[in-house]
Amino acid sequence: MAIVVVDYHKGNLSSVARGLVRAGGEALVSDRPEAIAAADAVVLPGVGSFADAMAYIDESGQGDAVLDVIAAGRPFLGICLGLQLLFDRGNEGAGDDGREWVEGLGVLSGSCTRLESARLKVPHVGWDSLDVTPLGRRCPLLDGVPEGTNMYFTHSYAVADDADPSVVAARTYYARSFPSVVWHGSVFGTQFHPEKSSGTGARVLENFVRITQGAA
Amino acid sequence: MLTKRVIPCLDVKEGRVVKGVNFVGLVDAGDPVELAGAYDREGADEVVFLDITATSDNRDTTIAMASEASRRLRIPYTVGGGFRDLAGMVAMVAAGADKVSVNSAAVRDPELLTVAARAFGSQAVVCAIDAKQTGPNAWEVYTAGGRTPTGIDAVRWAEEAARRGAGEILLTSMDRDGTKEGFDIPLTRAVSRAVPIPVIASGGVGTLEHFAEGVLDGEADAVLAASVFHFGTYSIRQVKEYMASQGIPVRLDF
Numbered sequence: 245m246a247i248v249v250v251d252y253h254k255g256n257l258s259s260v261a262r263g264l265v266r267a268g269g270e271a272l273v274s275d276r277p278e279a280i281a282a283a284d285a286v287v288l289p290g291v292g293s294f295a296d297a298m299a300y301i302d303e304s305g306q307g308d309a310v311l312d313v314i315a316a317g318r319p320f321l322g323i324c325l326g327l328q329l330l331f332d333r334g335n336e337g338a339g340d341d342g343r344e345w346v347e348g349l350g351v352l353s354g355s356c357t358r359l360e361s362a363r364l365k366v367p368h369v370g371w372d373s374l375d376v377t378p379l380g381r382r383c384p385l386l387d388g389v390p391e392g393t394n395m396y397f398t399h400s401y402a403v404a405d406d407a408d409p410s411v412v413a414a415r416t417y418y419a420r421s422f423p424s425v426v427w428h429g430s431v432f433g434t435q436f437h438p439e440k441s442s443g444t445g446a447r448v449l450e451n452f453v454r455i456t457q458g459a460a
Numbered sequence: 461m462l463t464k465r466v467i468p469c470l471d472v473k474e475g476r477v478v479k480g481v482n483f484v485g486l487v488d489a490g491d492p493v494e495l496a497g498a499y500d501r502e503g504a505d506e507v508v509f510l511d512i513t514a515t516s517d518n519r520d521t522t523i524a525m526a527s528e529a530s531r532r533l534r535i536p537y538t539v540g541g542g543f544r545d546l547a548g549m550v551a552m553v554a555a556g557a558d559k560v561s562v563n564s565a566a567v568r569d570p571e572l573l574t575v576a577a578r579a580f581g582s583q584a585v586v587c588a589i590d591a592k593q594t595g596p597n598a599w600e601v602y603t604a605g606g607r608t609p610t611g612i613d614a615v616r617w618a619e620e621a622a623r624r625g626a627g628e629i630l631l632t633s634m635d636r637d638g639t640k641e642g643f644d645i646p647l648t649r650a651v652s653r654a655v656p657i658p659v660i661a662s663g664g665v666g667t668l669e670h671f672a673e674g675v676l677d678g679e680a681d682a683v684l685a686a687s688v689f690h691f692g693t694y695s696i697r698q699v700k701e702y703m704a705s706q707g708i709p710v711r712l713d714f
Binding site for chain 2: 255256258262263292365369370371373390394396399400418439442443444446
């Protein structure tokens with residue numbers, strides 16, 4: 245059951261890969277669309293900006309490979325930006341070439357926009373709590389993760405209010421209430437970094453590994 | 461609610477922890493990654509590795525440590541000290557550091573913060589400021605590990621660093637560092653109010669009250685300490701429980 249961690253050349257992914265291995269999974273990092281398409285499960289980590297990441301993913305063929313994996317019902321986990329890319333569109337970095345929006349993978353409906361606050365500091369950096377929704381209480385990714393659990397966040401953009409509420413498994417409030425865990429079928433996403441969230445994050449990775457094993 | 465962070469800082473020289481460490485059950489108390497792992501289990505929200513290797517020749521050791529940390533740690537970590545240019549910061553981030561902290565090099569060339577933020581995102585760029593009081597509500601930036609006065613106003617510099625792309629300010633009071641008299645509260649508050657990015661208070665912690673003061677009076681987003689943790693004066697949980705008792709939101713579910 246190989247979990248492929250998608251490398252889109254924006255940062256070091258060893259902590260994600262090692263986190264999955266510690267959780268009992270078999271993980272490898274790859275940038276090859278063929279390896280991604282053939283994976284039993286895929287993790288899309290979050291590094292860089294929405295516009296940069298989508299440009300690379302589209303051009304490299306990684307995006308199509310990810311969509312194939314999702315269409316086949318194989319488990320998928322998007323982390324941070326990797327969650328945001330699942331949605332229809334985002335405006336981070338879009339203005340650099342005069343666009344209002346950059347198209348995302350379009351697996352889930354909604355937009356990703358900046359957290360704006362006159363009072364609070366942005367980026368949202370540090371440990372913040374999950375407000376688990378009724379959907380989240382049934383979500384296998386959050387098995388054993390109680391209401392109010394703190395996870396490590398570092399981001400300036402988040403999924404906006406136009407997100408399909410039927411996929412929101414947890415929300416977090418900072419500047420506004422935003423989806424911090426999403427779930428639809430075999431597709432999961434976390435706005436926080438489970439690989440940087442100590443023991444509580446390890447629980448989420450263990451759950452994902454278990455999901456991949458159950459799907460075998 | 462976003463919690464206030466408690467961050468132990470480890471001084472590292474040529475890949476080894478410098479200050480004495482009182483930790484029970486460590487195989488190798490001089491191994492910075494092993495010590496950081498122990499702090500993770502105790503509830504540290506992040507760790508900072510401060511490289512005080514005198515020469516840049518041994519930079520590879522620090523990069524190897526960062527790479528080892530990215531494999532073994534389950535919490536974010538920052539590597540600071542000794543950066544001269546973007547290339548050095550790129551190497552550290554490529555090795556797996558979540559954040560790099562830059563001090564003297566940014567004072568010398570403030571544009572470095574901008575190019576670093578463009579390369580890794582602001583969240584990965586920490587501007588460390590060593591400040592010394594020069595008058596009522598006036599503090600001067602020092603560089604080169606506190607040896608060189610710059611004539612630059614610390615609050616102004618913090619504002620510029622934020623404008624140029626730094627994602628956090630690691631603020632150390634040179635007057636308080638090592639004194640155990642508590643953070644320089646007016647300094648911390650002045651910087652915290654001046655910048656739209658998180659401020660980590662550093663320098664001077666001796667008691668549990670000092671940690672809480674850094675947040676309640678200094679308005680810091682995170683508090684950093686070294687010796688009180690290394691010498692086992694307080695555990696991280698003790699600090700957090702005290703802060704919680706003062707009404708400060710902290711992470712205790714670990």
